[in-house]
Every structure is written in C-alpha cells, then in structure tokens.
Amino acid sequence: MDREDKIRETVRQKFSDYLSEKKCRKTPERFAILNIIYSEQRHFDVDSLFEALARRSFRVSRATLYNTIQLLLECNLIQKHQFGKNISVYERSFNNDYHHHLICTSCGKIREYRNMELKTAISGKKIKNFKVTHYSLYVYGLCGSCLRGMKKANHKGKSNP
Numbered sequence: 001m002d003r004e005d006k007i008r009e010t011v012r013q014k015f016s017d018y019l020s021e022k023k024c025r026k027t028p029e030r031f032a033i034l035n036i037i038y039s040e041q042r043h044f045d046v047d048s049l050f051e052a053l054a055r056r057s058f059r060v061s062r063a064t065l066y067n068t069i070q071l072l073l074e075c076n077l078i079q080k081h082q083f084g085k086n087i088s089v090y091e092r093s094f095n096n097d098y099h100h101h102l103i104c105t106s107c108g109k110i111r112e113y114r115n116m117e118l119k120t121a122i123s124g125k126k127i128k129n130f131k132v133t134h135y136s137l138y139v140y141g142l143c144g145s146c147l148r149g150m151k152k153a154n155h156k157g158k159s160n161p
Helices: 003-021 028-037 046-055 062-074 116-123 144-159
Strands: 078-081 089-092 100-104 110-113 138-141
Touching: 003 028, 003 062, 028 046, 028 062, 046 062, 062 078
Parallel strands: 100 138
Antiparallel strands: 078 089, 100 110
16 A cells, blocks of 8 residues: 555545544545545645546535535645635645645646745744644745746837837
C-alpha cells in the first residue's frame, strides 16, 4: 500500500467515525465523493467535483454533494477558500502540509507555494489570548504567463505609431 492509499484509508476511517458520531448515514455516495477528493491533490469547486463523479459513472444529486461537502468541512477533511471570486473552492486538508496560495488577478490561476520561512514565522507567532490551529495566506499578483502577455502587448503598442 503506497502513501496515498494509506491517506485515503485513514480519511475514510475518520469520515466513517464522524458519521457514526453525528448519527449520519454511511452511504456509498458520500464515500465516493471523499475518494475522488483524495484521489487528486488540487483545488476543486462543486461543479468540477460533480463532473468528476459523472465521468466515473457515479450519479449523485447536487443536494447530496453539497451536504457531503458540509460534513467534510465539519470534520476537517477539506478546507474552503474564496480567492476573490464568488465561487467557493475546496481542497483536501488531511496530511496537506501548510502552504500558501499565489492567485493571479488576471487569469485566476492558483498556485500553491511552500516556504519554510513563512511557515515558521506564522506558526511560531504567539498571539495573546489566542491559539492558532491553522492559517491561510493568499498572495495576489500576476503569474508569469500574464506578465509575458502584458509585456508583449505593451511592446507591440510602442512599436506601432
């Protein structure tokens, strides 16, 4: 069993325990959703998750999808982000080391960024009457592709009188 299989088995057990504790049904649909989320290491929205389930011929209602996402948020198996848009984006949180997000304000591309100095500075910070359990850091700017496109557009504009 490889590392990812072990992670999927652990989160499956955590989710099963949480559902038992909350007296919720343990349906195949809920575990299929969890499995798809933990099969990839990327951000996702509800629509992309719905499409991924359909591609695997697993039919789930949107209500089931939203309800399961809420349960996964409550038991800390996923995190919710809003990167300046009206769309909620999620990512798996179990065994997902602290990382930061670089968000391009032009194309909307999101890149994960790991920096030990930032992690140490933030997680080591003592705040009076407050215990940090986790954090998110969003950095907004322009990605390399958009910067190149802007430079190219500016260069063309200067050479055409």
